[in-house]
Amino acid sequence: PKKIELIGTDGKRYCFLCKTSDDLRKDARVMEFCYMINNFLRKDPEARDRSLYIRTYAVIPLGHEWGLLQWIDNLETLKLITAREYEKHGIDYQKINRFIKEILPRQEYKDIFISKSNLFCLTFFLCYSFPCHLNNWFLDCFPEPSLWLAARTRYTNTLAVMSIVGYVLGLGDRHAENILFDRLSGDCIHVDLNMLFDKGSDLPVPEVVPFRLTQSLVDALGVLGYKGKFEKSCRVTLRVLQENKESLLSVFETFVHDPV
Structure with missing residues (x-):
């Protein structure tokens, strides 16, 4: 991918990411889906009061194998934030890869069976060795209390x-480089939206969860974790999607006639 800068007729400079060897038509349709959801969220009184929205960006497919993505400044991936925080605390985060490879040979991921006791020990080891630090990123970026809140x-x-939205679409490939955060606002932004309809279950390492909500993401939600504001926002969003399902389904009718 290459970053390019274009000068518009208004004299302003606009940055885009030129991406090749990737079909962006699915990303464009998903973004159209997100634009519709934002419109419905703005019209719903409860969703509007809670300021619910999806952080969107422009996707311009220019062919079957390439296209342009709007460049957004001041973004950091979850992987970058986590690696930097671990480095600050003297934690070798690469150790997790070595540990997993030792106990779970890659070719056996789909077939391996882990007992509940072993799974508990593995989870305890990982959580103890690699504590959550995403909340520290918010404290560093937003030191003033009102800005932090x-x-x-x-x-x-x-x-x-x-x-x-990811759960409804069956959005997969939600690894730590496809989830980004805005250093100026705190927004969570998802990119690479072309693995839909539970295709993640067919990956070499199958994705078996409806959406990514790891301990690190929960830690940054505050003392209530996913209980409280997060859970309520999820319920409101799901209700809005259900109330407008006919309009939203029309966006994906094109997949039936022109699958990509």
Whole structure:
């Protein structure tokens, strides 16, 4: 991918990411879906009062194998944030890869069986060795209390809405480089939206959860975790989607006639 800068007829400079060897038509349709959801969220009184929205960006397919993505400044991936925080605390995060490879040979991921006791031990080891630090990122980026609260609220809302939307779409490939955070607002932004309808279950390492809500993401939600504002925002979003399902389904009728 290459970053390019274009000068518009208004004299302003616009940055885009030129991406090749990737079909962006699915991303464009998903973004159209997100635009519709934002419109419905703005019209719903409860959703509007809670300031629920999806952070969107422009997707311009220019062919079957390439296209342009709007460049958004001040974004950091979950992987980058986590790696930096671990480095600050002297934690070798690469150790997790070595540990997993030792106990779970990659070719056996789909077939391996882990007993409940072993799974508990594995989970305990990982959580103890690699504690959550995403909340520290919010403290570093938003040191003033009112800014921190506003950023965490936006993070909670955008994370909740995209969690439900991802669940409805069967959105997969939600690894730590496809989830980004805005250093100026705290918004949670998802990219690479072309793995839909539970295709993630067919990956070499199958994705078996409806959406990504790991301990690190929960830690940044505050003392209530996913109980409270996050859960309420999820319920409101799901209700709005159900009330407008006919309009939303029309966006994906094109997949039936022109699957990509």
